[in-house]
Amino acid sequence: MVHIDKYQFGFFVVDGKEYDHDIRIVDDMIERWDDHGLEWSDVEPAVKANPKIIIIGTGSSGVVQVTDDIKQKIEQKGIKLIVEKTAEACRIYNDLRKKEEKVAAVLHSTC
Numbered sequence: 001m002v003h004i005d006k007y008q009f010g011f012f013v014v015d016g017k018e019y020d021h022d023i024r025i026v027d028d029m030i031e032r033w034d035d036h037g038l039e040w041s042d043v044e045p046a047v048k049a050n051p052k053i054i055i056i057g058t059g060s061s062g063v064v065q066v067t068d069d070i071k072q073k074i075e076q077k078g079i080k081l082i083v084e085k086t087a088e089a090c091r092i093y094n095d096l097r098k099k100e101e102k103v104a105a106v107l108h109s110t111c
Contacts, residue, residue, distance in 0.1 A: 050077070
């Protein structure tokens with residue numbers, strides 16, 4: 001089970017491994033994505049995994065915007081969407097994983 005050990009601006013530690021870029025966690029796999037805007041292609045791999053919940057971390061200041069189109073596509077699949085600043089998104093992700101929820105995360109590391 002993937003656990004986010006630490007998040008700070010531009011930097012994650014996940015299961016003891018350091019990442020200095022945006023990350024997507026899907027089916028306990030950590031993938032890189034880099035974009036200051038959120039595109040459907042950034043979220044689609046998480047949706048295809050059919051989790052119960054997708055968490056989007058919008059950066060340390062919450063700058064990344066989640067479009068209505070992305071929200072609708074996720075909700076049409078019956079997936080709950082949680083959008084928070086990245087620090088809070090990481091906390092929620094860890095809490096849900098402790099409860100053994102099937103959850104995916106798309107986390108922006110900066111702004």
